[in-house]
Amino acid sequence: MILRPLLIALLLALVLRPEWFTPVFAPLAPEGGPVIYQRASLLSLSLSHLGLVAAASLAATVVAVTLAILVTRPAGAAFRPLSRTITNMGQTFPPVxxxxxxxxxxxxxxxxxxxxxxxxxxxxxxxxxxxxxSTLPPATMEAARGIGLSRWQRLVRVELPLALPVTLTGIRLSVVIALGTATIGSTVAARTLGEVIIAGLLTNNTAYVLQGGLIVGLFAVLIYDALVQIERRLAARIGA
Amino acid sequence: MFCLLGLAALLAPFMTLAANRIVAGEGITVWQLADTASVLPGVLAVMAGLALGVPAGVTRLRLGGSILGLAGLLWLLQQGTPALLEGAGDYARVSPALGFWCLLVVLLLLMADALAAMAPGPLTRGALLAGIMGALLVVLSSDGLAELSVLKEYAARRDAFGRELVRHLGLAFGSLGAAAVIGFPLGMLCHRRAELRSAVLPVLSFLQTIPSLAMFGLMIPVLGWVGNTVPGARSIGIAGIGFAPAFMALVLYSLLPVVGNTVAGLGATPPAALEAARGMGMTPRQRLLRVELPLGLPIILTGLRIVLVQNIGLAVIAGLIGGGGFGTFVFQGLNQTATDLILLGALPTVVLAITAAIVMDILVELTRRTPEVSR
Structure with a gap:
């Protein structure tokens, strides 16, 4: 895709050199109003936004994978139905x-x-x-047991690497949702890019809305794309 | 585990008493709610309910325990509210606190767990859902809880609440309908033509990636421009802010699940069934209508379920751009730091989303004609 470097360039320009876009956004700003968001630097907002998402996703990944390992062991099997109920119910909860x-x-x-x-x-x-x-190929598991790997070795060397691509898909979903929810986080006074959109909505300044929306949208699309690429590489390496 | 969590939650503050609707209240534990005689039955019921949930395997007992526990919670609320409000001033607000919410979640999970283990059929589940909704309505409209903070907030906005409910449902179901009208034909075309499929689906999943607030925001200039330039558009309500941009954003988000699942549903027809249909001399059109569609219906409906649950949640954001819905309360509440107002918007949304999910699950199950293919 030739689109990718173009989008990255556009995103970098929007974040680092917002003043370049003054002529583009000017017709959308209210008469005599500010065109480019000045109250905070877009770079610091972006970093704070991405930082929030990264911290939350990292913590969520560690906890979720640990829990998943626990419930797929024989000792934790009793909690499987319950954990399924919780995930099913929890996902109907709107992020907002x-x-x-x-x-x-x-x-x-x-x-x-x-x-x-x-x-x-x-x-x-x-x-x-x-x-x-829980859906690893039985033959592989049998082989791992056959060559005398201990349970711990099986987990670290066989099960986790094989489960990685599907797990990564989950991480990707979760990161994309987090990026969107973090945007709304600015309504509860978290420093995120949503601030720019909200400021635009409150002052009827479409230029702000468009700037914030474009930056957040581009971040989401590019991060999604990057994670898809990583998944493909991994899946190809495993031969799935 | 439920029992331990629940007992721990009993020790946390059960309700809060605040001087008015803005300030933070002070937490009050169960024992301090009212005199011991009126609190005791509730506490006992909750503890007995939790204890009944301990033995694994006996699902009926666990179900009964959860119902008993919920009744105990209700009793505590009803006893505690008037007792706390007595002599606390005209503007005093009483609301459930951490302890109550934790107990509620624990007991509901216990109930869900027991119900899941009993695996009732679709019709039984429908009846159960109706029963629970009925009970909820009766409890909420009873006098015992009317003094509770959230319900006071509701009483002050009774008309607005009804209006926003209709608006919210209108946004969620309207966009679902529009997405279905656009998505089904598109999905069928994509099913037929592989090249169209590989062009359309990436675009739709690209749209799905855009964060909701950005999408709603981006719709504003687009529809504002349409409203200003296309003659007649403004008179049918298309403008930069309000219902139209929210509706458009929701439709765009809905397209991927609708189209994607239509393609997947039509493609999932067992080859043997298709072969038989062809052998019987059915035309492609007959095959589509009589074989592929009925067999693919559960998967297509699953797409609609995803859309409905997603849109009920996303419609909250419409409150930010003047599109109405429960989001109006949520964001008003956030601006005024009025917790009860936030709850008045958020809780009905959650209930709506969960109800929609359960109802759609029942529909999916009812339309399933082929036995589940194990992969």
């Missing part, structure tokens, strides 16, 4: 509602956003990791 409900419990700021992103991010990763770990 999770965020809104975190505020009464945790107050405003980055805290509730982080918690909401983390909680919501757990579900897809857990679901995919559990599916992957």
């Amino acid at each position: 509602a999770v965020l809104a409900l975190a505020v009464p419990a945790l107050g405003f700021g980055a805290g509730p956003t982080l918690v909401a992103l983390f909680l919501y991010g757990l579900l897809p990763i857990f679901e995919n990791a559990t599916t992957a770990l």
Whole structure:
């Protein structure tokens, strides 16, 4: 795709040199109003946005994969039906509602956003990791047992690497949802790119809305694409 | 495990008492709610309910335990609210706190777990759902809870609540309908032509990736421009803010599950069935209508389920761009730091989403004609 470098260039320009776009956005701004978002640098907002998403997704991945390993061991099998009920119910919870409900419990700021992103991010990763770990090819497992690998060695050397591509799909879903939910996090005073869109909505400044929307949209699309590429590489290496 | 979690939750503050709707309240544990005589039955019921959930395997017992526990919770709320409000001033607000919510979640999970283990048929589940909804309505409209903070907030906005409910449902179902009208034919075309499929599906999944707030925001200039330039568009309500951009954004998000699942559903017809249909001399059109569509229906409906649940959640964001719906309450509440108002918007959304998910699951099961193919 030749589109990819173009989009990356556009994104970098929008974040680092927003003033270049003044003529493009000017017709959309209200008469005499500001055209380019000045209240905070777009770079720091982007970094804070991505930082939130990365922290929440990392924590969610660690916890979800650990839980998935636990419920796929013989000792944890009793919790499987329950964990499935929780993931099914949890995924019908709208992300915005999770965020809104975190505020009464945790107050405003980055805290509730982080918690909401983390909680919501757990579900897809857990679901995919559990599916992957419980549908490994029986022949491979048999072979691993046959060459005398201990349970721990089987987990680390066989099961986890084989489950990686499907787990990564879950991580990708969760990251994309987190990127979107973090945008809404700015309504509870977390510093994210949503701030630019909300400022635009409040002051009727379409130029702001478009800037924020374009940057967030480009980030989401490019990160999604990057994760898809990684998944393909991994899947190809495993030969799945 | 349920039992331990529940007992721990009993120790947490059960309700909060605040001087008015804005300030943070102070937590009050179960024991301090009212005099011991009126609290005791509720506490006992909750503990007995949790205890009944301990033995694994006896699902009826667990189900009964969860119902008993929920009744105990309700009793505690009803006893606690008037007792706390007595002499607390006119603007005082009483609302359930951490302990209550934790217990509620634990007991509901216990119930869901027991029900899942009993695996009731689709019709039984429908009846159960109707029963639970009925019970919820009765409980909410009873006098005992009317003094509760969230319901006071509701009483003050009774008309607005009804209006936003209709708006919310209109957004969710309307966009579902529009997406179905566009998506089904598109899906059928994609099923026929592989090259169209490989062109359309990536574009749709690209759309799905765009964060919701950005999508809603981007719709504003687009529809604003349409409203200003296309004659007559403004008179039918197409404008930069309000219902139209929210609706458009939801339709765009809905297309991927509808088209994707239509393609998958039509493609999942067992080759033997198709072969038989061809052998009987059916035309391609007959094959589509009589074989492929009925057999693919469960998968297509699953797509609609995803869309409906997703849109009920996303419609909340419409509140930010003046599109109405429960989001209006959520964002008003966030602006005023009025927790109860946030809950008034968020809780019905959650209930709607879960109800929609259950109803659609039942429909999917009812339309399933082929035995589940094990892969």
